[in-house]
Amino acid sequence: MSKKSYRQAINEALRSEMRRDPDVIIIGEDVAGGHGGSGEPGGVGGVFGLTAGLYKEFGPTRVLDTPISESAIIGAASGAAVTGMRPVAEIMFVDFVGVCFDQIYNQAAKFRYMFGGKAKTPMVIRAAIGAGFRGGAQHSQTLHPLFTMVPGLKVVMPANAYDAKGLLINAIRDDDPVIFLESKVLYDSVMEVPDEAYRIPFGEANVVREGKDLTFVAFGSMVPRALAVAQTLAGDGISVEVIDPRTTSPLDEDTILESVEKTGRLVIVDESPPRCNLAADVGAMVADKGFRSLKAPIKAVTCPHTPVPFAPNLEDEFMPNPRRIEEAARAVLGYA
């Protein structure tokens, strides 16, 4: 056990799974990097450095640099997966999913059901998500609702380094296609992470903080934000329970419903445009299955219905920030 960043935890998960299983391969743009240049290949390890060092250890048959061809990357990963490999594909920024979404939702996601249960597609698609990086409208989205609504896909949003490692190992050993969404604002967040391999199962929420007055449900990088607001409110004697579902599909409905049964109040924090997102989805689920528990309307803290703006002041206000989360919490607590 030692302190590791979210980035190191992901790199460690990839390395340990590649050592354990020769069928695990990495495929994507610049995952090794430098091929065909005047220097040595392998020194890049992805634009965010997530695959750093893996080419050196495993070589060109395990860490495959590709052209900038996302459809072919995802197609190659799914074709390799149904024929016996266990690929981990990287599409860098999740925003680029637009050019390869057919290969995800029409192809890989459907094989198992459409072929009557006779195809197994064990693949992971890793992508970086989220605003707060001054990346502009085409490098800053989250897009987890797009994946969550597709039957056949599992969708993972780790909120800390410990979860990132355990969830990624679980994803690689899973026999269905898994979308693994890494919050880029968390890449440098640090915590204690075991050196050995461990799995965190999908569909098991993490109760990050226990409380009795109000429930926060937050996803990915919104979890530390929600936790910070919970700590602020504790100073006023308000006890907030913070739940991180970890996976948006499968979704741990029970943990959310049990919490709302205790607190009677729910605020959902989701870095996403306001319609058809996880806040709307979880809110509808609780209104349906936990109606009798509610003492106040459910509040959602989301982004406005706009592309992600570039200017720092606009982007900071675009994201669910502590002020907006606290306002929502106080509105729910003050409902009579």
Add this chain to the structure above:
Amino acid sequence: MQLSRDDLKRAYRSMFTIRTFEERVEKEFSLGNIPGFAHVYLGQEASGVGVCFDLSEDDYIGSTHRGHGHCIAKGCDVHGMMLEIMGKEGGLCGGKGGSMHIADMSKGMLGANAIVGGSPPIAVGAALTQKLKKTGKVAVAFSGDGASNQGTTFEALNMAVVLGVPAIFAFENNGYGEHTAASYAVGAPSIAERARSFGMPAEVVDGSDFFAVHQAMGRALERGRAGEGPYALELVCSRFMGHFLGDPQGYRLPEELAQARANDPLPRFRKGVIEASLLDQSDFDAIETAVHAEVDDAVAKGMAAPRPDMSTLETDVYVRY
């Protein structure tokens, strides 16, 4: 490559099975016994059979929306196929796939694919597996002239060259992508030339001539099995029917349709083989009798079979909400 009498019988049986199967699909569709819609492979039999003839069950193919012929050529069970197309219990995909999604992993059939240009990237992945596991096997991406215009196909062609995988791109140019002619929609002088420009050998082949297809595929297979990389074939053939069953084909003149029928790959095969004294008419008669019986039986069993059990609606997914 010299084909034995048994080889010739196997080739004809496969082509005639496709012919008979598709004619029955057409009939049963018109009678309302097949839900949805269907795209038949009539006229293209020599192409699919020529490509698949020397493939083993451990070689892979990805197919198209017009995939019944590829399935049969790759060895899929016609009973399971008919059940699937009719949406019945016991279909190759349990009735969950239908005409455009027939797959059989045990035969190396990665699925018909209803997205034009869907298969080439997947075949690159299947070929990547063969390269990494050093199996000496290949993966074939069947696609049409229509798919040759898709960006996914361009990506797959380039990726196959870059990764050096044993993918074989079998472009069946039947002259039409849906209802628009290849002569209009394919900007390059030929699909083979386009594939060649990505950096792989490619050839234009008479796709109505089983022997020409088989020989060209032999060259592609030799390169693939030797680990030398991808290959492309442009198989020029004719689609007897419209894009889908019921397409009135007002965009094709009667002379063109007559010309397509005149170039029918099955009589061409029979004539050539009989003239070469390799098989005689009685050999063909015996095959045709057996195939008719098999397809009749598949239809009868398909008609008698029940719909899939309702309990299967939510199986083969990882979660229920």
